[in-house]
Amino acid sequence: MKAMNRRKFLKGSLLGGAAASVISKSKNADASASFGGYPDTMGVLVDLTRCVGCRSCEAACNKEQGLPAPAQSFDELSVMDHERRTSEGAYTVVNRYEIPGQDHPLFRKIQCNHCNEPACLTSCFVNAYTKTPEGAVIYDPTVCVGCRTCMVACPFYIPAYSYSSVLNPVIKKCIFCYDTRLKFGRPPACVESCPREALTFGKRKDLIKIGNQRIKNHPDLYEDHIYGENEVGGTSWMYLSSAPFDQVGFDTDLGTQPILSYVKEFLTVVPMVLTIWPALFAGFHLLATRKDKQKKEEKSEI
Amino acid sequence: MEHIPKYLLSTFIAMLLCFSSYSTIALAGDGPDEVEIDSLAQLYEPVYFDHAMHEEVTDSNCAVCHHHTLGTQIDDENCMRCHAESGATDEIACQECHPSNRFEAEYLNKIDADNTLYHRDKIGLKAAYHIRCMNCHEEMGVANGCQDCHSRTDAGNKFFHAGNYAPPESEKPAGGGH
Numbered sequence: 001m002k003a004m005n006r007r008k009f010l011k012g013s014l015l016g017g018a019a020a021s022v023i024s025k026s027k028n029a030d031a032s033a034s035f036g037g038y039p040d041t042m043g044v045l046v047d048l049t050r051c052v053g054c055r056s057c058e059a060a061c062n063k064e065q066g067l068p069a070p071a072q073s074f075d076e077l078s079v080m081d082h083e084r085r086t087s088e089g090a091y092t093v094v095n096r097y098e099i100p101g102q103d104h105p106l107f108r109k110i111q112c113n114h115c116n117e118p119a120c121l122t123s124c125f126v127n128a129y130t131k132t133p134e135g136a137v138i139y140d141p142t143v144c145v146g147c148r149t150c151m152v153a154c155p156f157y158i159p160a161y162s163y164s165s166v167l168n169p170v171i172k173k174c175i176f177c178y179d180t181r182l183k184f185g186r187p188p189a190c191v192e193s194c195p196r197e198a199l200t201f202g203k204r205k206d207l208i209k210i211g212n213q214r215i216k217n218h219p220d221l222y223e224d225h226i227y228g229e230n231e232v233g234g235t236s237w238m239y240l241s242s243a244p245f246d247q248v249g250f251d252t253d254l255g256t257q258p259i260l261s262y263v264k265e266f267l268t269v270v271p272m273v274l275t276i277w278p279a280l281f282a283g284f285h286l287l288a289t290r291k292d293k294q295k296k297e298e299k300s301e302i
Numbered sequence: 303m304e305h306i307p308k309y310l311l312s313t314f315i316a317m318l319l320c321f322s323s324y325s326t327i328a329l330a331g332d333g334p335d336e337v338e339i340d341s342l343a344q345l346y347e348p349v350y351f352d353h354a355m356h357e358e359v360t361d362s363n364c365a366v367c368h369h370h371t372l373g374t375q376i377d378d379e380n381c382m383r384c385h386a387e388s389g390a391t392d393e394i395a396c397q398e399c400h401p402s403n404r405f406e407a408e409y410l411n412k413i414d415a416d417n418t419l420y421h422r423d424k425i426g427l428k429a430a431y432h433i434r435c436m437n438c439h440e441e442m443g444v445a446n447g448c449q450d451c452h453s454r455t456d457a458g459n460k461f462f463h464a465g466n467y468a469p470p471e472s473e474k475p476a477g478g479g480h
Contacts, residue, residue, distance in 0.1 A: 050433065054448055059462050073464035075448070185407035192405070195448075196436070197429030201405040203414050210423045217380055 037116035041135035042182065043204035043236040044191060045211055046109055048248060049221060050198035053080060053094055053107035060193035061092045061111075064177055083249065086110060088162045091174040092190055099243045106241065108248050109190070109199070112137060112158045112174035113228060114236035119259030120150035120159055122267075128171075134183065135204065135236040136176035144170040155232050155254050176236070204236055211240055233258030333357060333364070339431065345458035349451050367434055368394065384420075400430040 059074035061067070068089050072079055080096040087093075092111035099106055114137045121129035121137065128143040129150070146169045151159045159173045177188035186192075187201035200207060211226040227245050228238030231254050239250070246252045335354040360366040370376040370385055393399055403409050404426030413422045425433065439446040448454075459465035 050429075052436070062463075063461060069469055070463055071469060073468045074462040075464050187405040195428060195432040197404070197425045197433070200423075202410050206410070206414050206422065213423055 037204065037234055037236075038131075038133040038135070041116070041133065041204045041236060042176075043114070043135055043202065043207050043238060044188070045200040045202070045207040045226075046237065046239045047198050047200065047214070048106045048108055048239065048241040048243075050196045051094070051107040051109065052196065052198075053077065053096055053105075054195065055094055056193040056195060057109055057190035057199065058090065058092055058094060060189040061174070062090070064180060064189035065091060067091070080107075085160075086112075086158055086173065087160045088164065088172040091160075091172070095249060097243070097248045099247055102243065106243055106248050108239075108241075108250075110156070110158070110249075111190070111237065112176070113156055114174075114176055115232055115258070116234040116236070117232070117258035117260050119153040119155060119232070122260045122263065123149045123153035125149070132178060132182075134176075134178070136178040136182050138175045138178045139171060139173070141170045146170050153259065155251065155259055204234075204238075207238060211238065214240060230256040232256070233260075344455070345461055346448075346452035346454055367438075368396075396430050397427050400425060400427040402427045404429075 055074045055077070058070075062070065062074070070089070080094065083095050084090075084093040092109055094107050094109045096105045096107055114131075114135055116131075118129060118131055118137045120139075121131060124139075125147070126143050126145055128139045128141075130138050130140075132138060146161070148159075148161055148171070150171060151157075151161060159171045162169045162172055176182050177186075181188055191199040191201045200210065202210070208226060208229055211229070215222045215224055215226075221242050223241050223244060225245065226238050226240060227250055228235040233256065239245070241248055241250075333353050335352075337351040337353050339349040339351055356367070357364075365377060369378070370381060370388060370391065376382055376385055376388070401409055401424065404424075413419055416422075435451070436446055445451075454462070454465070456466070460467045463469060
């Protein structure tokens, strides 16, 4: 009888386990369907064919965000002789790219692309990051512990770190001018400063229409692709270019899946390990040592 | 922070004012001799655009700059698809078509609400000036730097950390670390 019971129990638990795994799998499948972003999220379409590398956007960003004075003035164009990255003192930088076969260079502004499903947000274990319905990926520096995981997670290498701060180094990056402008429906400072509308601010879905219209009207000028429409699940900042995107510094191997989807399955296991395992193994330990304890007690009674 | 809205306001007011001296229908040669453009007056001195000289340069073919808005034939193939029969229109000044509030919520909502709108990608007034002027200046091989057309004000120098506000010379490489 006893053996039967055990067999039945095992059978039942196997079936139950299978059912549970099926359920959890379908749940995962639902969750991994792309979020695709908030419906009326704002964005910026960067048109590389219009940028002349005047660096007005860099100056505007510096002023708006109250960043430290630059090492060289913003009308110094020689800083573009080498490729620059965003830093704690510059949330946006313009780089120059010489295009083989073209007689003039292209300029590409970089800043946070404000992903629909940001990897930085997913990676942050203190939940410092927020994706706002307006489209900005903002962060709370008072919560940031300076672990720099988001710097590793970001597919665009954007978040910078205040290495200069000894006591409280935190992450520094573009916030789409959320506090001072975007929240009130106004374009970021860089967009407003751009003399040639290389930066077009608008609702993300309208910007995709505009981008497609430009490509359609000038098929000889543009690459037939809006970078950021689908890359890593879509970004609020998107790009049009007249040269192949890999020639102007873009990573063209990022795929269309949000970075989140690569780690979601692993990450869902983490809280389970943290909550269930201690109780489970403590239970095993107690069970395993119960007999010893009883024996000890019996012995001491004798 | 307070400078930006002020600068914005003056931008918009100035944009509304400039080109307002146009009559509603203009023929080649009817344009103003000189137009003062001071929409960026906060950072740059006003530009005195020599309209008469540019009429000469373009052989009085207004459409070189003004699209289809004057008595001359449209030459853009893409425009011709719809506007072949449109002829001259009442609008002549840049600001009649190119909005100075291109990125304001009101304008963005307007283009968002109209699904049938073709001209949803109409560039704003500031960009219309700069793209028109600079692209042609590049083609013609004439001066094309920011300060070739408008010299910077003191506020402009401060904004760009240039002139009196230039950072001291240093040995450090430009750009800084990450």
